[in-house]
Ligand SMILES: Cc1cc2nc3c(=O)[nH]c(=O)nc-3n(C[C@H](O)[C@H](O)[C@H](O)COP(=O)(O)OP(=O)(O)OC[C@H]3O[C@@H](n4cnc5c(N)ncnc54)[C@H](O)[C@@H]3O)c2cc1C
């Protein structure tokens with residue numbers, strides 16, 4: 001099953017195809033370099049060509065053609081994934097969804113959209129149409145696509161109210177094309193959504209999404225400063241439990257994150273400030289200020305609707321979720337991070353324990369979110385990186401203490417998740433991608449069901465570095 | 467301090483004043499008769515006259531005049547309260563807010579409205595203006611006023627998402643007139659809201675409200691039938707914890723409530739059916755049906771958007787909250803009820819224990835709601851009434867088991883609440899109603915701070931029955 005790249009390129013030459021080395025290199029990369037572990041392993045990875053379909057019919061043609069010639073296809077939204085999700089490990093074709101960006105229908109509470117639409121553009125269209133917006137978005141809102149978010153993301157700004165992206169109700173319907181001799185077009189709802197959501201495009205290509213909407217508000221961006229980490233933690237958790245205060249974001253940054261890495265915030269905080277970043281609906285500001293008044297340890301230092309800062313800090317959400325690490329990396333390239341889930345009801349105690357055990361090597365960065373109806377913390381802990389061995393050890397010690405780790409230093413679905421097969425995804429891959437050509441190397445249980453997770457998976461098909 | 471009713475009436479005669487016996491009797495009564503205990507005590511209560519102000523200026527004039535002549539003033543929204551809240555225990559003036567019903571301003575996420583506006587009319591105006599509606603309403607939506615809801619109610623349809631009416635953020639601002647020689651007009655926000663919210667108009671008259679709004683959807687009404695009570699309970703609790711499924715109502719009715727008392731539902735259920743009534747946002751129906759599919763014990767027997775029922779059951783919310791008891795009362799006048807709060811995390815076990823202890827004398831009727839970020843049950847248990855002594859005993863046994871009772875067979879704030887002074891309400895009454903003329907007899911701690919709650923409070927100023 002040797003790919004015949006030349007034949008596939010030739011057959012697709014009437015489409016929008018890119019063959020220049022520069023374009024191919026650029027579109028073969030995502031934010032994998034975020035991880036020092038992935039950086040050393042994937043830096044050389046490159047596709048053979050990039051093709052950008054204009055319609056579902058062209059997607060089908062591309063998949064049919066690549067199937068016929070045994071050419072791997074790795075789909076690309078905007079390439080902002082930071083697990084190397086969109087990297088074509090075995091070369092072949094990168095299918096770039098940028099032309100399929102139409103917002104097709106907007107209704108009360110839902111939108112029908114093509115996968116290549118930027119989150120930002122989708123929100124603008126829904127706002128313009130009827131004062132609506134997405135329930136949640138990744139902090140890469142300005143650059144990422146809705147298809148990439150559903151296929152590669154997990155939640156973000158809005159998860160404090162709505163939970164994670166894969167929770168029931170947060171995706172309504174997905175339209176999916178398979179990679180077979182004759183590709184099929186399928187519509188998934190309900191339990192079937194999990195076959196392809198967060199499957200990295202390994203078992204089908206999303207060509208249309210139906211997503212729920214929430215009302216769009218002119219959210220107030222806020223920073224609250226604390227001298228004491230535990231007080232900030234209690235404040236954030238308590239706010240998460242205020243059902244009547246409508247919020248979209250609540251991030252906690254242990255000192256000295258804000259002072260060291262948030263350049264425009266730095267003049268307004270001290271080195272030992274624990275900062276909380278918030279987005280509150282304007283009509284919930286009274287309720288929020290009342291809540292804040294019950295927490296005298298917290299000092300409101302910034303609100304976007306009323307402040308005297310010389311330079312605006314920009315959107316507060318671009319300090320949160322994975323953007324925190326990005327800001328730190330710009331100042332100190334030795335910083336890396338972990339993705340942690342602190343589950344109810346031990347979430348507060350567990351964060352405190354991890355902080356006691358690992359400070360200052362690990363700095364706590366927490367996002368308040370909902371899980372099964374309860375307020376919990378998603379941790380995007382920042383780590384002062386030394387060696388891979390030490391990073392693995394920190395992961396292990398977190399897991400032993402009861403924290404759940406989604407390892408962002410791995411490029412496979414299983415290692416970035418719960419280290420086991422997602423049976424629904426695997427079963428569907430058997431059916432929809434019999435040759436295993438979609439985003440190869442990302443699903444261990446497809447390649448090697450016996451992998452034992454004691455060490456990092458190394459995809460045998462990975463391009464050799466030159 | 468003997469009231470000079472004649473002088474007050476005379477001074478107010480240029481206003482919309484009603485003096486016919488029939489009108490006065492009708493407007494001196496609310497739904498107190500719901501309780502067999504209150505019925506025997508308050509049936510004879512009657513005001514001396516009814517006046518309906520057209521503006522805040524007229525409210526001020528009425529309060530100033532009645533203050534001068536020592537005439538008690540009991541404010542009336544629509545008189546749907548079922549604790550005798552709006553009954554003029556000491557006679558005097560009933561101030562009826564029906565003319566002050568203007569919707570003044572509607573903004574994204576909030577509305578400014580006069581107190582006499584019906585909940586139904588307010589929702590219609592917000593829907594028409596910008597596709598918005600109240601976050602929550604009492605099941606008397608069609609007949610009750612927004613002022614009466616805030617002054618006398620506690621929550622209802624919508625509390626499954628937003629918590630109780632008095633939770634932070636669920637009221638934004640109240641404008642209040644005091645009863646002094648020269649009445650003052652005050653604006654309350656934040657912590658000050660609690661002075662007058664749910665104070666039965668005992669310490670100030672609300673003349674304007676600012677309330678948060680949520681998006682209006684064409685909610686799908688649903689009934690799901692279960693053979694097994696515990697399965698229904700788990701289903702309802704689990705649904706409450708589904709952050710991504712947008713819901714407005716989830717009521718659980720133990721068998722045989724649906725079969726015995728819900729006439730239009732009766733042909734579709736069996737005597738041993740435990741019924742769950744729901745309101746789900748249309749764009750959450752996919753998520754809901756997926757959730758339902760995980761609970762094979764539940765059978766969807768009605769959905770408002772697709773059914774073959776000969777006769778529509780009407781709005782499902784009019785089976786829930788206090789309407790359940792109303793429907794039962796129509797069939798069996800010996801039915802009465804309790805208001806119970808089952809707190810997290812023991813709410814499920816506690817309901818099961820109360821059911822084991824009291825079935826069939828007490829029938830479980832539960833409403834899923836949020837409290838401090840957690841899903842809990844509000845119980846509006848139906849009781850087959852025998853004697854006041856037995857009713858008191860049932861209350862006591864619930865309290866001993868750890869359930870919180872808001873006794874609906876009492877006409878005072880304290881006995882309907884936590885049996886203790888609400889210091890903020892009491893302090894504000896001292897300031898705003900120095901003569902104690904507003905809705906007299908409803909605040910024990912004003913009348914008699916030493917009352918010990920071992921027996922039902924009997925207001926000494928209560929009109930004598932003839
Ligand atoms: C600074 C920073 C912050 C981030 N913050 C967040 C965050 O808050 N929350 C979060 O969840 N993620 C976050 N991410 C990860 C990522 O940005 C988001 O998940 C983003 O939504 C991905 O969109 P994309 O268009 O860039 O997808 P890509 O990176 O292009 O693709 C992601 C995955 O989806 C697949 N894919 C793309 N389109 C399709 C399609 N049409 N059909 C099938 N498969 C497809 C790709 O093959 C790939 O495996 C962050 C990343 C960075 C670098």
Ligand SMILES: Cc1cc2nc3c(=O)[nH]c(=O)nc-3n(C[C@H](O)[C@H](O)[C@H](O)COP(=O)(O)OP(=O)(O)OC[C@H]3O[C@@H](n4cnc5c(N)ncnc54)[C@H](O)[C@@H]3O)c2cc1C
Nearest residue numbers: 543544545546547605611614618619620622667672787788
């Ligand atoms: C069948 C039935 C179902 C019900 N369901 C619910 C429910 O789901 N949730 C709930 O919370 N309640 C419920 N109730 C109680 C009641 O209907 C509601 O609280 C309703 O919103 C009260 O509004 P109203 O206009 O009838 O007020 P009224 O009964 O007229 O007044 C209520 C109280 O508020 C005071 N008041 C009224 N207007 C003002 C004002 N402008 N300023 C100061 N004080 C004022 C009155 O003096 C009185 O003490 C129910 C009652 C019945 C009979």
